[in-house]
Amino acid sequence: MAQYEIKINGKAHQVDVAPDTPILWVLRDHVKLLGTKFGCGIGQCGACTIHVDGVATRSCSLPISSVGESSIITIEGLSENNDHPVQKAWVEHDVPQCGYCQAGQIMNAAAFLDQNPHPSDSEIDKAMNGNICRCGTYVRVKKAIKTAAEQG
């Protein structure tokens, strides 16, 4: 066990965990931020996507020992009032079915649009390929990203 201070959504948190503890479980079990989801544990599904210094990252495969001073943003910290253009577009297009993967989809899409504000269709498809939606909401995910790109 070791003491860590990590910055999540602009706030410092002290946790006492083993160095190999993935950030996903630090968030969920210790900081009690439950919006970041557990899907596969091996970085294959994208449900656990967060931003680390602005980059979309699979938190299930990121040990706390490697985070250091980096700034972590989770779905809870993406916007103050659920008004990030991606979140607004998600509501507008009524994207979710079960909803479980959607925080990861939104976080992945938000980081992608930060880097590429006016993406082509194929750039969107490629960027979102790591996020599985078992309900098959992919068509709406894409429509929402296009709306967010227009309005962001």
Place this chain on the structure above:
Amino acid sequence: MTFIKTKYNRRSFLKASTAAGGGMLLGFNWLVSCSPTAEQLLQMPEEWFDVNAFLKIGNNGVVTIMSPNPEIGQNVKTSMPMIVAEELDVEWKNVIVEQANYDIKKYERQLAGGSDSIRKGWQSLRMAGATARRMLLEAAAKEWSVPVSELTTEAGVIKHSSGKSAGYGEMASAAVQITVPEEVQLKDPKDFKIIGTPTKNVDGQKISKGEPLFGLDYQSEGMLTAMIVHPPAFGMRLKSVNDSAARAMSGIKDIITIDCLPDGTEKLWSDVNAFPELVAVVGDSTWEVMKAKKALEIEWEVVSEGESTTDYKDALSKLLEGSADEPARKDGNPEEAFKNAAKVIEQTYSAPFLAHNTMEPMNFFADVTKEKAELAGPIQTPEYLSKTVASVLGLPEDKVSIAMTRMGGGFGRRLYGNFGVEAALISQKINAPVKLIYSREDDMTQGTYRPAYEVKYRAALDEENNLIGFQIRGAGVNGSPVFANRFPAGAIDNYMVENFNLESNISTGAWRAPSSNFIAYAEQSFLDEIAEAIGKDPLDFRLELFEKAISNPVGEKNDYDAKRYAGVLKLIKEKAQWGTKKAGVSRGVSAYFCHNSYVAQVVDVVMKDGEPVIQKVWCAVDCGIVINPEGALNQIEGGIIDGIGHAMYSGLTFNKGKSDQNNFNKYRLIRHQEAQMEIESFFVDNGMDPTGLGEPSLPPVAAAVSNAFYAATGKRVTSQPFVENM
């Protein structure tokens, strides 16, 4: 207008509360459980009045409607309350939706399965709203000393012809004193305002904010985390455990073994779990428990032979070579027809096991004491879980409570609540509240899988290319996929179905549109093969068969309405402009009936780099009245992508009882880049009572795809997943 007796499900309409005056103040717990939005909180009433089990009305007119059924992503948490709100006659913006807990005393069928929530809830939901509306009207009539017949309602306001009016909130305290009416009047569907209006998911905002809605998010004071270890292969069981290293690890509280189906347990249909004896690791945090699992030294023993993919594939093929003792259906004289045939067409189709792979792995919370068991989590069948938990824990059933969380997918897996029983047993044994979590590997390798299937179709043609005989032999692991009385039964004079069962120690169960998810592919592909052999357009050939089933049906037990079936085909023919050639586009058609709904689809395929690529799916649906067109379209799109994805890419294979795939790096699911086809859907507007929609768009699409692929490439795909068999 329809008048309907309230006797049906009347217990739901009796006051749930005996609080003085019928009103009750609801506390913080309720606000947490339904988590209203910020705007809704601002308009919170000072007092709520419980009118019946489905709804309560605030003194300011805000209405809370209970969603009785489990929410797995089929969006019943939006559509079921819409039906209540319609008959109550309130504005949807003044409705707060609350997920009901499992309560067999209040609700009739709290189950998510069979695409039945709306179909079976339709009457009771309408009556819940209509009964409450009637009680409000009677209360107003009494207060104003006017006959009820002079009163009308509009958007939550009661109006009298004199001009007098009152909001529902003002009449709520008086309404709860009114005797529940013997008979209520339902709206004429042409007056529906909420039903038929595209309405956003009630949890949409909360989902995009990442609010804790799911079972895995459930929190309770002092709660520990548990994970299980199950045998590494079907046919094996626990022999011994050496847990000394794991016990010494950081954060580990206990390591125990449990038996979920001890001798003498009366098994329900939901108790199909192949691994009742498990090792459970309990600790403070998930990661610590995950690490301790790896430090366990466990010995397993073989109780029955572990099967490999070649074993059951060979066994299924062998079954199809023989005759069944008794056909499941026989019309006319099929043997004679095949003997006299000028030509016989034959094809065998097959598909592998599939895992459900809900994105939220199996999990459940349980807090069990000597007196009671409190459970919470994602479950499609709370009633069955409650019964099994009571029986295994040795508690009376009324001492088991279940709170239903939103589910990160179901697809049938959460019909089988072994994980809930496991959580309850672990909590009982360690005497503490516990949340059980499966890893993805635990989830994928301990499934109630879609069985592997093989089916052989034969068609007899005479000299003039008339279809004179039809024979189906279907075999599956733990059951044949063939529905003997579904189409094309009824449309062919000489017809025979034979079903074969291959017993296996691999646990199987319902997977979105059970059996249909495969048989629609085989049947609708084979019909194309016949159409080609006799030189007919595949869509017109199907319509001819339906004409026969309408005008001169064969047999009496045909489980479909041939007119509605033909209706969706005609609609898609018109909408997709079937028959007009588009340069570079190859097309396939398919139609299927399940869950009382009819679906026809046309798939357009183009060739890219020598490979067929799906460009567009056209879909016509007859599911009667569409409650929420927005949610309905989402279900249809999802079913189509799910159907394409599993037909194209997915499969679970076995080696000596152990699945070769245990996570998404080995088990292929459709991904974003593969799901970029356009989907356009059309509804038949017939005003009939609503039927299922969570499943029916899935089964036909695999055949529409394979038929389009055949049109594009000249090669027929007869095995799933397509990518491995093209």
